Amino acid sequence: MADRQRSGSGRGMLLISGPLLYAVVMLAAPMAAILVFSFWTQDFLNIDTTPTWANYREAFSDPIYRELMVRSLKISAMVTAITVLLAFPVAYFISFRVRPERKALWIFLVTIPFWTSYLIRVFLWKVILGYNGVLNSALIGLGVIDEPLTLILYNFNAVVITLAHAFAPFAILPIFVALERIDRSLLEAALDLGETRLSAFFRVTLPLAMPGVVGACLIVFIPTIGDYVTPRLVGGPGGLMIANMIQTQFLKLNNAPLGAALAVIAMGIVTILALVFLALNRRFLRGRS
Amino acid sequence: MKGAGLRVYTALYLVFLYLPIVLLPIFAFNDSTVIAFPLGGFTTGWFAELAAVEALHAAVLTSVKIAVITALVSTLLGICAARAAARYRFPGKSGILGLIMLPLVLPEIIVAVSLLVVFLQIGLPLSALTVILGHVLICTPFAIAILNPAFQSLDVSLEEAAVDLGETAWGTFRLIVLPLVMPGVISSLLIAFTISMDEFIIAFFLSGSDATLPVYLWGQFRFPQRLPVVMALGSILVLLSVLLLVLAELARRRGARRRGALDTGGFL
Amino acid sequence: MALISLTGIDKFYGTYHALRGIDLDIAEGEFFSLLGPSGCGKTTLLRTIAGFEHPENGVLTIDGQNMKGVGPNRRPTNLVFQNYAIFPHLTVAENVGFGLRRSPLSRADKTKAVAEALAMAGLDGYGPRAAHALSGGQRQRVALARALILKPKVLLLDEPLSALDRKLREQMQTELRRLQRQVGITFILVTHDQEEALIMSDRIAVMFDGRIAQLDTPEGLYLRPNSRAVGEFIGLMNLLPGMLRPEDGRLLADIPGLGAIPLPPDLVAHGAAPGPATFGLRPESLSLMSPGGALPTGQFVDGTVTERTYYGDMTYYEVALDGAPDPVTCSMKNLVSRPVLERGARTRLAWEPGALILFPDG
Numbered sequence: 001m002a003d004r005q006r007s008g009s010g011r012g013m014l015l016i017s018g019p020l021l022y023a024v025v026m027l028a029a030p031m032a033a034i035l036v037f038s039f040w041t042q043d044f045l046n047i048d049t050t051p052t053w054a055n056y057r058e059a060f061s062d063p064i065y066r067e068l069m070v071r072s073l074k075i076s077a078m079v080t081a082i083t084v085l086l087a088f089p090v091a092y093f094i095s096f097r098v099r100p101e102r103k104a105l106w107i108f109l110v111t112i113p114f115w116t117s118y119l120i121r122v123f124l125w126k127v128i129l130g131y132n133g134v135l136n137s138a139l140i141g142l143g144v145i146d147e148p149l150t151l152i153l154y155n156f157n158a159v160v161i162t163l164a165h166a167f168a169p170f171a172i173l174p175i176f177v178a179l180e181r182i183d184r185s186l187l188e189a190a191l192d193l194g195e196t197r198l199s200a201f202f203r204v205t206l207p208l209a210m211p212g213v214v215g216a217c218l219i220v221f222i223p224t225i226g227d228y229v230t231p232r233l234v235g236g237p238g239g240l241m242i243a244n245m246i247q248t249q250f251l252k253l254n255n256a257p258l259g260a261a262l263a264v265i266a267m268g269i270v271t272i273l274a275l276v277f278l279a280l281n282r283r284f285l286r287g288r289s
Numbered sequence: 290m291k292g293a294g295l296r297v298y299t300a301l302y303l304v305f306l307y308l309p310i311v312l313l314p315i316f317a318f319n320d321s322t323v324i325a326f327p328l329g330g331f332t333t334g335w336f337a338e339l340a341a342v343e344a345l346h347a348a349v350l351t352s353v354k355i356a357v358i359t360a361l362v363s364t365l366l367g368i369c370a371a372r373a374a375a376r377y378r379f380p381g382k383s384g385i386l387g388l389i390m391l392p393l394v395l396p397e398i399i400v401a402v403s404l405l406v407v408f409l410q411i412g413l414p415l416s417a418l419t420v421i422l423g424h425v426l427i428c429t430p431f432a433i434a435i436l437n438p439a440f441q442s443l444d445v446s447l448e449e450a451a452v453d454l455g456e457t458a459w460g461t462f463r464l465i466v467l468p469l470v471m472p473g474v475i476s477s478l479l480i481a482f483t484i485s486m487d488e489f490i491i492a493f494f495l496s497g498s499d500a501t502l503p504v505y506l507w508g509q510f511r512f513p514q515r516l517p518v519v520m521a522l523g524s525i526l527v528l529l530s531v532l533l534l535v536l537a538e539l540a541r542r543r544g545a546r547r548r549g550a551l552d553t554g555g556f557l
Numbered sequence: 558m559a560l561i562s563l564t565g566i567d568k569f570y571g572t573y574h575a576l577r578g579i580d581l582d583i584a585e586g587e588f589f590s591l592l593g594p595s596g597c598g599k600t601t602l603l604r605t606i607a608g609f610e611h612p613e614n615g616v617l618t619i620d621g622q623n624m625k626g627v628g629p630n631r632r633p634t635n636l637v638f639q640n641y642a643i644f645p646h647l648t649v650a651e652n653v654g655f656g657l658r659r660s661p662l663s664r665a666d667k668t669k670a671v672a673e674a675l676a677m678a679g680l681d682g683y684g685p686r687a688a689h690a691l692s693g694g695q696r697q698r699v700a701l702a703r704a705l706i707l708k709p710k711v712l713l714l715d716e717p718l719s720a721l722d723r724k725l726r727e728q729m730q731t732e733l734r735r736l737q738r739q740v741g742i743t744f745i746l747v748t749h750d751q752e753e754a755l756i757m758s759d760r761i762a763v764m765f766d767g768r769i770a771q772l773d774t775p776e777g778l779y780l781r782p783n784s785r786a787v788g789e790f791i792g793l794m795n796l797l798p799g800m801l802r803p804e805d806g807r808l809l810a811d812i813p814g815l816g817a818i819p820l821p822p823d824l825v826a827h828g829a830a831p832g833p834a835t836f837g838l839r840p841e842s843l844s845l846m847s848p849g850g851a852l853p854t855g856q857f858v859d860g861t862v863t864e865r866t867y868y869g870d871m872t873y874y875e876v877a878l879d880g881a882p883d884p885v886t887c888s889m890k891n892l893v894s895r896p897v898l899e900r901g902a903r904t905r906l907a908w909e910p911g912a913l914i915l916f917p918d919g
Binding site (some may be wrong): 013019034037110125228246247256259 | 295296298299302303305306307308309310312313316323324325326327365366367369370372373374376377378379380382385386388389391392393394395396397398399400402403404405406407409410422423425426429433480483484487488489490494503506507510519523526527530531534538542
């Protein structure tokens with residue numbers, strides 16, 4: 001049959017021009033602007049537009065920035081690993097064990113918490129993990145511990161737990177979609193050819209679900225590295241991340257160019273890591289559209 | 290059985306997901322000023338107190354205004370993009386769509402600071418308007434993601450049939466396209482509204498003196514004695530969010546049924 | 558005068574040449590089919606007549622009017638889509654009456670027209686039903702009623718039967734034919750099913766690769782295909798390599814396995830020239846006889862059965878003729894009095910030289 005999409009590329013361009021113009025003006029241009037800005041300097045309220053590497057030198061030489069950056073990457077990597085690992089069985093359950101007409105309901109159930117006020121959700125984790133919090137009072141009530149645990153709030157761990165919660169649906173959905181695409185007769189074929197259920201899972205299901213897993217990893221990793229609210233509310237001094245420093249530079253220290261440089265560096269590192277990750281997973285993604 | 294193990298695991302996971310939301314009303318009706326266990330007595334006082342706070346009312350009004358405009362604009366942009374993606378082929382299509390969808394994965398702080406830099410440089414004062422500009426940017430990809438299935442599953446030959454039977458282009462859009470994608474449009478409006486109402490970072494950077502509801506909430510976190518009121522407010526917000534989402538989901542399902550499509554998808 | 562006339566129609570998709578200089582006249586009241594494999598341009602040609610495709614070159618007139626710049630909504634044609642394109646959010650009656658929205662008829666007349674169209678399509682009482690709950694056959698009837706209610710001069714049908722199962726398809730073939738006679742307008746059917754085209758059409762255009770390869774009646778196409786491609790596309794055809802050689806001032810067809818025979822006169826008129834040639838022979842033009850049986854006049858040859866396929870009413874045999882490089886296929890009606898031969902059986906084949914079709918090589 002003739003490809004009907006081919007006709008009317010002019011109308012297509014006309015239709016897309018609105019959203020495209022918006023994305024260019026409000027996204028591409030500002031991103032370019034921040035790149036330019038990162039080469040300028042600011043002295044109190046005066047911006048000096050002479051291009052200089054000074055901000056980047058400072059960002060790479062001052063240990064505090066390096067520490068924040070490394071910690072952000074560590075937190076993001078842990079959050080990604082935990083979120084995706086925890087999410088996979090749930091996605092698998094919904095895709096393989098739930099009756100088809102109930103799947104939409106389950107997916108809806110899983111996504112609801114994601115749509116409810118982020119700030120309040122994060123704040124409630126503070127309540128759950130706090131010294132007199134839900135978790136500690138429950139554990140003491142059950143006689144598991146005598147003293148409230150302190151290693152779960154205002155630190156690295158608290159940030160990881162809270163972010164893993166916040167990004168759960170982001171991980172479940174792409175994996176679910178990938179699992180849904182697997183032709184069920186492939187698994188029957190594997191069993192028919194002598195695989196056990198377990199080996200069929202590892203030899204058929206998992207490889208075919210990999211694009212979803214890779215997508216889930218990226219969609220969790222990239223936004224978490226720039227999270228501001230969680231480290232601020234539950235992170236304490238040891239759990240702060242790069243976004244908090246960017247905010248501080250912009251709104252508190254009046255050093256927007258340095259903040260811009262930190263933002264550019266963060267984005268650069270994330271992009272490189274994402275590309276490397278994709279390259280490593282090329283094998284799984286090849287031949288899948 | 291392996292099936293039973295998975296079921297138990299999934300149930301525990303749902304407990305983990307819903308834990309914070311379940312706690313919210315518990316503390317909202319608890320008469321102790323400290324947000325911790327053990328609980329005190331039952332009260333509805335925190336809800337009553339909400340009615341008395343002027344700043345809160347202003348913030349709610351600002352947020353609703355921003356969210357309504359954001360929902361309308363981003364859904365309109367989403368309709369254009371989803372329609373173009375589903376129906377036409379044009380040069381640079383995947384690149385263009387990639388750019389438009391990019392805010393979906395971009396850390397919001399990056400969007401916030403880059404817009405801040407631009408707005409300050411061109412001298413646009415921070416206000417509800419600048420928040421709307423930022424919110425439209427992040428809501429449009431969600432609108433596209435929701436509208437895409439509606440437009441993708443809209444069979445081209447339905448439109449051709451309408452034209453063949455004598456309708457004009459506008460008549461076809463009004464009588465065929467619009468009714469068939471309407472549930473998706475409603476769903477998109479509701480979701481964009483919800484996202485805008487909840488969004489904090491961009492509003493935090495760009496709202497200037499027009500504090501939105503999340504920005505107001507953020508300010509309240511610093512005052513421990515205000516927290517029970519925040520819990521009450523949060524309960525109401527969660528309730529409203531869930532309500533909007535259920536409506537959006539019902540609209541989406543009705544659309545899928547109407548188009549005769551198999552219904553397995555969620556929002557993304 | 559032709560109702561539809563196409564002259565020199567060219568259609569390109571980018572660099573892909575979808576229609577190559579189509580010249581075609583279709584008469585009023587004709588049941589016309591466009592037949593060809595997928596990708597041959599038949600649907601593009603139909604959509605060009607409907608007004609959905611715009612040819613780069615050429616002229617299309619319908620009822621004497623040049624259709625250039627006339628949209629599908631203003632042409633006297635209506636289209637039945639391959640997937641029927643039933644509006645899923647409307648009822649059956651709303652679907653059928655869709656095209657009447659802009660007509661000057663009164664509300665009562667419109668309701669009456671819808672009822673008549675439904676009755677004509679065999680959908681009495683289906684009006685209030687939701688369209689998305691219909692079966693395949695019912696959808697097709699709705700699509701027909703919806704198109705015919707506008708009283709078009711031409712009804713265009715884009716593979717309307719391909720989505721139906723075999724029983725229903727055969728039933729609808731008869732019904733479409735009856736409907737066409739009843740309304741008396743031109744039907745143009747696109748199909749890839751040669752049997753369907755033969756059953757239904759007054760005339761058929763066989764298309765390959767953007768061109769009309771042959772335009773003829775069903776009998777003409779079957780009995781006198783003008784090329785190997787057409788011959789092979791329609792029905793089964795044995796293709797036998799051979800030679801044409803002059804002898805005593807006439808041409809002899811020398812076909813290994815069948816022997817040398819004088820070329821039948823109508824093939825001579827075809828412009829046959831000496832040299833290598835391919836001969837076509839339909840399976841039913843070869844008939845199997847028991848060895849030593851009484852022979853009718855005509856040629857016969859001996860061979861061995863190498864394969865047989867039993868179809869119930871017919872049996873198809875593959876027979877290796879003595880002295881021929883490849884086996885030929887021959888079909889026999891199964892009669893109680895006629896035993897079915899097994900593989901390896903020796904047999905004698907009678908054949909009609911008059912059924913021979915000549916395809917000059919090159």
